[in-house]
Amino acid sequence: MEQRNNLKDDIRTEEISFVIQGPIFPEYTEAVCKSIRKFAPGSEIILSTWEGANTEGLDYDKLIESADPGNFIFRLPEKMDNGSDRYPMNINRQIVSTKNGIQLATRKYVCKLRSDLKLEGLGFLSYYCKYNAEIREPYSRALRHRIVTLCSANPKRLLPFPYYLCDWFFFGLKEDVLNLWDIPLIEEKDLRNRQEDGTYPMVDNFGNEQYLWISFLKKFREVEIENGYALTEENLEDSERSYANCCIFVTAKHANVYSMKVKNTGYGAYTAFSNAGLYTENDWLCFYNRHCYGNEKEKSDLFENLLFKLSVLLRSLKKTKFRKLYEVLKRIGNGK
Numbered sequence: 001m002e003q004r005n006n007l008k009d010d011i012r013t014e015e016i017s018f019v020i021q022g023p024i025f026p027e028y029t030e031a032v033c034k035s036i037r038k039f040a041p042g043s044e045i046i047l048s049t050w051e052g053a054n055t056e057g058l059d060y061d062k063l064i065e066s067a068d069p070g071n072f073i074f075r076l077p078e079k080m081d082n083g084s085d086r087y088p089m090n091i092n093r094q095i096v097s098t099k100n101g102i103q104l105a106t107r108k109y110v111c112k113l114r115s116d117l118k119l120e121g122l123g124f125l126s127y128y129c130k131y132n133a134e135i136r137e138p139y140s141r142a143l144r145h146r147i148v149t150l151c152s153a154n155p156k157r158l159l160p161f162p163y164y165l166c167d168w169f170f171f172g173l174k175e176d177v178l179n180l181w182d183i184p185l186i187e188e189k190d191l192r193n194r195q196e197d198g199t200y201p202m203v204d205n206f207g208n209e210q211y212l213w214i215s216f217l218k219k220f221r222e223v224e225i226e227n228g229y230a231l232t233e234e235n236l237e238d239s240e241r242s243y244a245n246c247c248i249f250v251t252a253k254h255a256n257v258y259s260m261k262v263k264n265t266g267y268g269a270y271t272a273f274s275n276a277g278l279y280t281e282n283d284w285l286c287f288y289n290r291h292c293y294g295n296e297k298e299k300s301d302l303f304e305n306l307l308f309k310l311s312v313l314l315r316s317l318k319k320t321k322f323r324k325l326y327e328v329l330k331r332i333g334n335g336k
Contacts, residue, residue: 011125014042017105017174020060021097022115024053028260033059035118039256048101049115062104066096072191074202086199091208092185094167102178110177112170113257121256124148124171131248133294138221139245142179147172150257150267151249151284152209155239157277157308160231162239163223165213165247166267169257183215192227203229217242244291249284272307280304 018036020029029047036045037059047060050068074087102110111124128148135143148171153164170177188194192204206214206228217223225235243249252258252268259268271278282301288294 011109011129012042013040013122015108016040017044017046017102017107017110019046019048019098019101019105019110019112020115021048021094021101021112024049024055024058025116025261026054028116028118030058031260032113032115032118035120039119039122044105044107046101046104048097048104050097064100064104066100069093069096069185072186072188073199074205074207075195075199076202087202087207089186089200089205089208089211091167091211094208094212095181095183095185098181099178102174102181105174108174109172110170110174112177112181114168114259114261116261117168117257117259119256120258123254123256124169124250127248127250127254128171131288131294131296133288133292135245136292139242141220142216143176143246144173145176146246146248147176147180148248148250148255150255151251151271151278151281152243152247152267153276154279154283155231155236158275158312159277161207161210161228162225162231162235163213163217163242164207164209164228164239165243167209167212168259168267169252169255179219180212180216183212183219186211203227213239213242240287241291243279243284244287244294247284249279249281251281254281272304273311277308 018040020032033045033047036043044062045060046062046064047055047058048064048066049055051065053065055063069092071088071090071093074089076085076087079085098112102112128146131146134140135146150166150169152166153159153161155162155164170180191200193201195201204227210228214223214225223238251271253270257268259266262268264270264273266274266276267278269275269278271280280301282299285294285296285298289296289298
């Protein structure tokens, strides 16, 4: 099917509202604001944070301070790299601060980013303008155009979670990004198997990213999945179809965004070195071509896949003499 050429490659920065969402980090958020002023002059900066936050000295256009809705604590079956098995289920905080910030936006486009995520350019704009194959039903009921986000977790790599969309960064039409985040808050009655210490087993529930994406999809279609770990061939295919129609996956490096808090880990890493086991941009292109009749040239991920397998091995050995080799390879891959 022919691609629609209804977008120009020269989206003006004056057409963008940046919604900086989350707590104020004294060492990071000032740099986020400055990076937007540098790379997106004339854009609108909306700072959406919590009541009582210290915003002195920050360069923004609008401020909204919301009441903190709180969070829940999940218990993971295994400890994370930081040695903890506790997972903060803070999706309600994200929903409240993101939605309230977007509603203040006055520009055509919105870029939602975390309060530790600075710009190093505007690479995400070229991706947004490029991928315009028709959005298929039923997804076309919800979005006018795909939304740019960072490469998300690939269930075939490290985390066996379908519908696990990166929640750090989004760029798109204001109405589209608002529609994504206009979802109900999660309530305690929605959670399963409360433990004596007040935590909830992760294996019985959905993570932040899954709750966001599944709740959005349920606004216009059914999603059949028991819990976040219930990976099947069917829901894997379904989640990838939803990514093809609704999203554009870009690495943090190509999007020109950088997390000062977690640096080159998680969604901020080169895909082969992420501790989340990310899809590659080429993975997404394959979904796009297959499910949306895109006509983009696909590349081989052979080298990247080999590098990923090597990085997994070295990560498991990084407390030994292989640690330095792992760190060197990671720095090269991330370009930092």
